[in-house]
Amino acid sequence: MRLGNSNMRAIIVDDEDLARGIVREFLAPYPDVEVVAECSNGFDAVKAIAELKPDLVFLDIQMPKLNGFEVLDLLDVKPRVIFVTAYDSYAIKAFEVNAIDYLLKPFSRDRFEKALLRGTAPGGDGPPDAISNLIRTTRSLNPPLERILVRDGSRVHVIPAPMVDYIEAQDDYVSIHSGGKKYLKLERLAELETALDAKRFVRIHRSHIINIERLVRLETYAKESRIVVLNDGTKLPVSRSGYEKLKELL
Numbered sequence: 001m002r003l004g005n006s007n008m009r010a011i012i013v014d015d016e017d018l019a020r021g022i023v024r025e026f027l028a029p030y031p032d033v034e035v036v037a038e039c040s041n042g043f044d045a046v047k048a049i050a051e052l053k054p055d056l057v058f059l060d061i062q063m064p065k066l067n068g069f070e071v072l073d074l075l076d077v078k079p080r081v082i083f084v085t086a087y088d089s090y091a092i093k094a095f096e097v098n099a100i101d102y103l104l105k106p107f108s109r110d111r112f113e114k115a116l117l118r119g120t121a122p123g124g125d126g127p128p129d130a131i132s133n134l135i136r137t138t139r140s141l142n143p144p145l146e147r148i149l150v151r152d153g154s155r156v157h158v159i160p161a162p163m164v165d166y167i168e169a170q171d172d173y174v175s176i177h178s179g180g181k182k183y184l185k186l187e188r189l190a191e192l193e194t195a196l197d198a199k200r201f202v203r204i205h206r207s208h209i210i211n212i213e214r215l216v217r218l219e220t221y222a223k224e225s226r227i228v229v230l231n232d233g234t235k236l237p238v239s240r241s242g243y244e245k246l247k248e249l250l
Contacts, residue, residue: 007032007033007034008032008033008034008055008056008120009034009036009052009053009054009055009056010027010033010034010035010036010054010055010056010057010058011035011036011037011038011039011045011048011049011052011054011056011057011058012024012035012037012038012039012057012058013038013039013042013045013057013058013059013060013063013068013071014040014058014060014063014084015040015041015060015063015064016060017040019060019084019105020038020040023058023084023112024038026109026112026113026116027116030116033056033116033120036052036054037052037054041063041064041065041066042063042065042066042067042068042070042071043065043066043156045057045059045066045071046066046071046074046075046151046156047154049071049075049079050075050076050151050154051154053077053079054079055079055080056079056080056081056082056119056120057079057080057081057082058081058082058084059071059072059081059082059083059084060084060085061083061084061085062085062086066149066156068083068085069134069135069138070149072131072134072135073135073149074149074150074151074156075151076186078131078132080119080120081119081131082101082102082103082115082116082119083095083100083101083102083103084102084103084105084107085102085103085104085105086104086105087104087105095134100130100131100134101115101118101119102115103115136191136194139194139195140194140195144161144195144196144197144198144200145161145195145196145197146160146161147159147160147161148161148164148176148183148185148192150176150183150184150185151185152183157183159176159178159183161196161197161200161201162200162211162213163178163179164176164177164178164201164211165177165178165179165210165211165214165230165232165234166208166209166210166211166214166230166234166236167189167192167201167208167209167210168189168207168208169188169189169206169207169208170184172186172187172188173185173186173187174187174188174189174192177234180232189203189206189207189209192209193209196209199249200212200213202242202245202246202249203242203245204228204236204237204238204239204242204243204245204246205236205237205238205239205242206239208236208237208242210228210230210236212249214230214231214232215228215229215230215231215246215250216228216229216230216231217229218238218243218246218250224240225237226238226243228246
């Protein structure tokens with residue numbers, strides 16, 4: 001059975017050997033789908049997807065260390081994805097909102113075939129930017145981020161949210177400052193802001209978010225002009241709206 005005129009390269013990502021074996025078995029009748037890698041955890045998946053650039057990824061959601069959404073969040077270029085999940089009400093809701101298909105474990109061969117045909121068809125990714133929208137939707141439905149993940153080549157830095165000192169906007173990137181180190185992540189400041197704990201993090205300026213626990217003092221240096229001083233001596237400007245937010249938290 002063939003899906004089209006061209007071959008597709010696929011990666012299977014699941015922490016369970018049996019689950020990966022089922023996907024591999026269900027793919028056997030499709031000679032134009034070549035499995036180029038199998039990954040048992042999210043860290044290996046990020047590396048394999050970035051290096052091998054597959055056409056299609058079968059991606060488990062619930063995995064230790066990194067879940068499926070975190071894997072995608074770390075990728076600069078999002079591949080076509082067929083999601084695989086046992087059950088996650090937040091995830092299911094996110095799929096429905098963004099009109100993206102998924103496989104609910106345990107799934108039949110017929111259900112697998114339908115997802116495969118949909119995922120490999122022209123426009124099978126769903127609406128434009130569907131994966132990025134899915135990540136944003138999932139964040140909004142879930143509790144605040146407990147950690148921020150940053151890919152640096154083949155490495156992944158895991159920064160616990162409480163360890164973040166402040167975050168600075170740099171065009172389409174954010175610079176995350178933590179313990180004297182800086183980590184550059186491809187994401188808009190406004191998007192990251194919505195995922196952080198509003199009781200801990202406050203946007204004091206269009207270019208800066210601070211961890212309120214790092215704040216030492218608020219200074220006025222000119223009429224209607226203020227700066228914050230953090231515990232490491234960093235000084236950052238405060239806008240009028242940022243000052244109002246600070247007053248509510250202090």
